[in-house]
Amino acid sequence: xxxxxxxxxxxxxxxxxxxxxxxxxxxxxxxxxxxxxxxxxxxxxxxxxxxxxxxxxxxxxxxxxxxxxxxxxxxxxxxxxxxxxxxxxxxxxxxxxxxxxxxxxxxxxxxxxxxxxxxxxxxxxxxxxxxxxxxxxxxxxxxxxxxxxxxxxxxxxxxxxxxxxxxxxxxxxxxxxxxxxxxxxxxxxxxxxxxxxxxxxxxxxxxxxxxxxxxxxxxxxxxxxxxxxxxxxxxxxxxxxxxxxxxxxxxxx
Numbered sequence: 001x002x003x004x005x006x007x008x009x010x011x012x013x014x015x016x017x018x019x020x021x022x023x024x025x026x027x028x029x030x031x032x033x034x035x036x037x038x039x040x041x042x043x044x045x046x047x048x049x050x051x052x053x054x055x056x057x058x059x060x061x062x063x064x065x066x067x068x069x070x071x072x073x074x075x076x077x078x079x080x081x082x083x084x085x086x087x088x089x090x091x092x093x094x095x096x097x098x099x100x101x102x103x104x105x106x107x108x109x110x111x112x113x114x115x116x117x118x119x120x121x122x123x124x125x126x127x128x129x130x131x132x133x134x135x136x137x138x139x140x141x142x143x144x145x146x147x148x149x150x151x152x153x154x155x156x157x158x159x160x161x162x163x164x165x166x167x168x169x170x171x172x173x174x175x176x177x178x179x180x181x182x183x184x185x186x187x188x189x190x191x192x193x194x195x196x197x198x199x200x201x202x203x204x205x206x207x208x209x210x211x212x213x214x215x216x217x218x219x220x221x222x223x224x225x226x227x228x229x230x231x232x233x234x235x236x237x238x239x240x241x242x243x244x245x246x247x248x249x250x251x252x253x
Contacts, residue, residue: 057100058111066118067096072247073121076128077103079168082226089236093243096121104132105145112152123247124153125239127165129185130225133173139184147192150199158198161246164189165239166203171215171224202242207234 067073071094074080080099087095098115100107105128108115116124126149132142146164153160166186169179186203193201208216208231217224219231227235 054100054103054107054111058114061098061114061118067120068094069120070094070122071096071119072243073116073119073124074099074127075108075115075124076126076165077101077131078226079127079130080125083232083235085232089232090240090243093240093247099127102131103128104135104137105129105142105149106132109145109149109152112149116153117156120157121160123161123163123243125163125165125243127167129167129189130170130173130182133167133178133181133185134176139181139188142185143188143192146189150192150196154198161198161200161248163200163202163242163246164193166201166205168208169205169215170208171217171220173225174215175224200242200246202238204235204238207238 072090074083074086074095074097076099078099078101080086080097081101083089083097083099086097096119098119100111108126108128126146129142129146133139150162153162166189167173167182169182173179173182186205190201190203193199208219210216216234219227219234221228
């Protein structure tokens with residue numbers, strides 16, 4: 001079907017005065033062009049990630065001292081970002097925290113070059129996917145982007161290991177009916193660790209749950225998503241031994 005155009009009233013269909021109608025027509029076409037450009041930009045904005053949301057936070061990493069090569073790098077979202085005592089809790093492991101809160105797997109891909117290569121890590125500890133699930137992103141996409149990110153790591157340095165941390169089945173995830181998605185992502189992470197060399201998986205959920213599988217709500221802050229001090233203590237009890245097991249003191253290739 002051909003488009004139907006409605007001309008403004010000031011584009012007259014009667015006999016124009018000399019030089020009057022061409023000017024009006026050009027003005028209308030210019031206005032129409034701006035409108036079309038705005039619509040195109042809006043459509044693009046709805047389908048393309050906007051890097052500026054985290055750009056300033058990630059840019060601050062460049063001003064921080066570079067860690068010695070071969071250490072342990074924490075990457076991911078707010079569970080790690082808010083772990084302000086991670087360096088102390090995981091000592092004497094040489095830990096650097098480069099998580100940025102609210103990030104999804106797509107953002108970790110977007111800012112890979114600014115976050116990972118400058119630290120030259122021997123082992124990267126990944127906690128990401130929770131915000132994807134909250135944003136109703138499917139498990140298949142989360143796992144695909146995670147595997148793409150792993151490929152970037154291996155392209156950077158085949159000797160660098162990756163420890164995938166399970167997405168937590170927090171009280172918020174339970175309230176929102178997203179435990180099935182959490183379990184699907186975690187099964188996928190475990191499968192990635194089985195099929196790719198140098199990729200490992202640790203499930204932290206058992207220490208965050210009761211023996212019958214209910215959430216230990218006392219380990220979370222009021223929002224039911226983020227851990228409190230005791231919650232981080234429980235996280236450390238599982239994560240530190242896993243890091244110690246998989247981190248190897250060897251030169252970077």
